[in-house]
Amino acid sequence: MAHLRDDSRGQLLLVAGLALALVFIGLALVVNSAIFTENLASRGETAGSDGALAARAATEANVGAAIKQANYYDASSPVDAFNRSLRNVSTQTESLSATSGTLVNATYVNHRSGTRINGSIDRTENNYTVADGIARVPGANGTRGLEFDSSGLPGESNPLVVKVNDTAASGDRNSWRARIWEASGDVHIKTLRNGTTASENRTEHCSVPSAGENRIAVTAGLVNDQPCDALRRNASGTNFWFGNGVLDSGSNYAVHFENTNYTSGEFEMVAYDGGNNAIYDTEVRFAYDGPDVWYNTTVRVAPGEPDA
Amino acid sequence: MRETRAVSTPLGYALTLAITAILVTGLLIAGTGFVEERQESVIREELSVIGQQVAADFARVDRMVMAADSRNESLTATTRQTFPERVSGSSYRLSLDPSSERLVLTSTAPEVRVTVSVTNRTTLRESTVDGGVIEVAYNGSSDALEVHDG
Numbered sequence: 001m002a003h004l005r006d007d008s009r010g011q012l013l014l015v016a017g018l019a020l021a022l023v024f025i026g027l028a029l030v031v032n033s034a035i036f037t038e039n040l041a042s043r044g045e046t047a048g049s050d051g052a053l054a055a056r057a058a059t060e061a062n063v064g065a066a067i068k069q070a071n072y073y074d075a076s077s078p079v080d081a082f083n084r085s086l087r088n089v090s091t092q093t094e095s096l097s098a099t100s101g102t103l104v105n106a107t108y109v110n111h112r113s114g115t116r117i118n119g120s121i122d123r124t125e126n127n128y129t130v131a132d133g134i135a136r137v138p139g140a141n142g143t144r145g146l147e148f149d150s151s152g153l154p155g156e157s158n159p160l161v162v163k164v165n166d167t168a169a170s171g172d173r174n175s176w177r178a179r180i181w182e183a184s185g186d187v188h189i190k191t192l193r194n195g196t197t198a199s200e201n202r203t204e205h206c207s208v209p210s211a212g213e214n215r216i217a218v219t220a221g222l223v224n225d226q227p228c229d230a231l232r233r234n235a236s237g238t239n240f241w242f243g244n245g246v247l248d249s250g251s252n253y254a255v256h257f258e259n260t261n262y263t264s265g266e267f268e269m270v271a272y273d274g275g276n277n278a279i280y281d282t283e284v285r286f287a288y289d290g291p292d293v294w295y296n297t298t299v300r301v302a303p304g305e306p307d308a
Numbered sequence: 309m310r311e312t313r314a315v316s317t318p319l320g321y322a323l324t325l326a327i328t329a330i331l332v333t334g335l336l337i338a339g340t341g342f343v344e345e346r347q348e349s350v351i352r353e354e355l356s357v358i359g360q361q362v363a364a365d366f367a368r369v370d371r372m373v374m375a376a377d378s379r380n381e382s383l384t385a386t387t388r389q390t391f392p393e394r395v396s397g398s399s400y401r402l403s404l405d406p407s408s409e410r411l412v413l414t415s416t417a418p419e420v421r422v423t424v425s426v427t428n429r430t431t432l433r434e435s436t437v438d439g440g441v442i443e444v445a446y447n448g449s450s451d452a453l454e455v456h457d458g
Binding site: 012013016019020023024026027029030031033034036037040041043045046049050052053056283292293294295296297298299300 | 325328329332335336339340342343346347350351353354357358360361368369371372375376377378382383384385386387388389391392395396397
């Protein structure tokens with residue numbers, strides 16, 4: 001007969017129970033990790049890169065407005081006026097960002113001068129050249145902010161024509177023409193893009209409901225603040241942005257208006273043609289320092305410039 | 309018959325012990341195996357989630373680089389995110405493989421390897437970091453995106 005003492009019985013079960021308890025603790029730790037993984041997977045944008053891009057876009061819009069104001073009010077020294085506005089833009093953006101614990105700063109780097117041309121669309125001559133010898137800036141157009149504000153657009157038989165052509169080319173060869181007229185409560189734009197040969201010619205048409213005062217932003221591709229295919233890319237991807245395809249050999253181009261005697265209203269534009277009474281474009285340094293995101297870059301601002 | 313008397317009690321006791329030991333050992337082996345299997349599975353899940361978070365950071369920095377009008381030394385774009393230093397008790401490393409455009413995450417014990425693809429337009433630069441605070445940054449001198457310890 002076995003002689004087991006009472007206090008040594010059940011040891012095997014005790015040790016086994018402890019070992020199993022350890023296994024369960026391990027399992028609990030693993031489950032804990034799994035729960036944390038779920039938590040990590042549902043974590044959204046924590047760093048705030050969206051905030052950096054939003055601040056950059058806001059700075060670009062504000063700097064664009066500062067350029068417009070400087071060109072409009074301070075033709076004698078637009079750069080000084082622009083710098084004063086830029087300091088305000090930087091201070092105000094910084095104050096707004098301070099509430100979210102970020103630092104935003106915008107400082108002037110450099111600019112390119114151009115000519116601001118504005119006035120009545122209707123002049124003595126029915127057809128005239130608005131600007132000549134416009135050069136493309138690297139990666140961009142060379143004309144920006146071309147806008148018509150008109151309460152009296154012509155009919156289809158005598159449309160207002162904006163013609164852009166290579167100064168080295170003759171006739172309609174290498175030209176971009178936009179015909180603008182009003183009919184049946186709509187503003188119509190028909191763009192004709194002539195290439196070097198007839199097979200390269202393309203046309204596109206769009207119409208937008210009229211307003212009391214029609215605002216046609218030719219270079220920005222907007223009619224009464226609505227996008228117009230004939231001044232942008234059409235559905236098949238063909239580029240109809242202002243002046244696209246006119247420069248064959250990299251020379252300069254000219255902008256002409258035709259049938260202006262049938263149109264009432266004002267126009268405005270800035271051209272990169274060697275003049276210096278306005279700012280064509282500017283470069284500012286944008287710095288964004290957040291708790292978990294740092295973004296420091298230069299931003300080129302040229303309001304109302306068509307996509308290249 | 310007299311010498312076989314009182315044998316059944318110790319025999320029964322020994323058999324009980326043996327069967328109990330076998331059952332408990334089986335239970336422990338099965339339990340440990342189950343926990344190890346779960347641990348590996350959880351590590352795989354966690355590395356995959358961390359990899360996807362870092363890949364999302366790459367997309368964010370890539371977007372900031374593409375939105376910038378400057379490159380090289382005049383551009384800084386960095387995001388930082390804090391991840392656990394260990395996954396289910398195991399440390400891990402995250403490597404960026406530019407040739408296959410993938411992030412490779414490897415835990416040490418048990419060794420589990422997970423790959424997550426990165427979609428970007430900026431070029432990538434080979435780099436490796438340990439788990440914990442991970443920064444995804446644009447490197448101006450090499451005009452490429454990389455990871456480094458935060």
